Amino acid sequence: MTSTSTAPRDLRDFYEDPSVPVASGDARSLRQARMLADAIGPATARTAVVLDIGCGDGTAAATAAPLLAGHRVIGVDWSQDALKRAHAHLPYVVRGELTDGGLPFADGSADAVLFSEVIEHLVDPDSALDELRRVLRPGGHLMLSTPNLAAWYNRGLLLAGVQPVFSEVSLRGIHGRPGTEVVGHLRLYTARALREFVAASGFEVVRVAGAPFHGVPRPLRALDRLACAVPSASSILLLHARRT
Secondary structure (H helix, E strand, C coil): CCCCCCCCCCHHHHHHCCCCCCCCCHHHHHHHHHHHHHHHCCCCCCCCEEEEECCCCCHHHHHHHHHHCCCEEEEEECCHHHHHHHCCCCCEEEECCCCCCCCCCCCCCEEEEEEECCHHHCCCHHHHHHHHHHHEEEEEEEEEEEEECCCHHHHHHHHCCCCCCCCCCCCCCCCCCCCCCCCCCCCCECHHHHHHHHHHCCEEEEEEEEECCCCCCHHHHHHHHHHCCCHHHCCEEEEEEEEC
């Protein structure tokens, strides 16, 4: 199926469009928030500074908020339009970019970083992880989520010669794969590739878990939830790592 739209002038124009989907669903947000809450503990012991990098419109942080009560969550995005929308969900929002020194925080000033559905959109993920490592304190937590190239249905699609779900060959439309939404994915990871990449960037990988994807057709959603028990085959990869 092919979907067409007016071509964006560049990637920034594309991501400024509020109609572009920015998250893979509440189930992913909740699972990721539970992992983070378990890692940093309750705010009664210590108030943690959590940076939601690439916060978009703030809906994912709003979903996670009840599990992170008492901790200071700061939304960060390069888009001023996104930050205006995020402010409805987050008390603290600031502009920042994933370049060398592009985040407006001192070295080692954050206890945790939420990095949800961002890395697949980046031209230079290496520099992005360098910047996240800079702002995290030693031992600080990185909670990263991204679509899984090797999701259970993608394995079957590739065998049939069909372009995998989540992959995109154009910003103007969908070509050669199921789905109707263009979301601007530039890079995709398997569980193994994600582990190796994050470890090579100066982090110790603690755990990789799976999460379902809201875009899976309703008759297949029960199977998609079952696939989460095997993260390497799940729709969404959830990675917890610590800064070394």
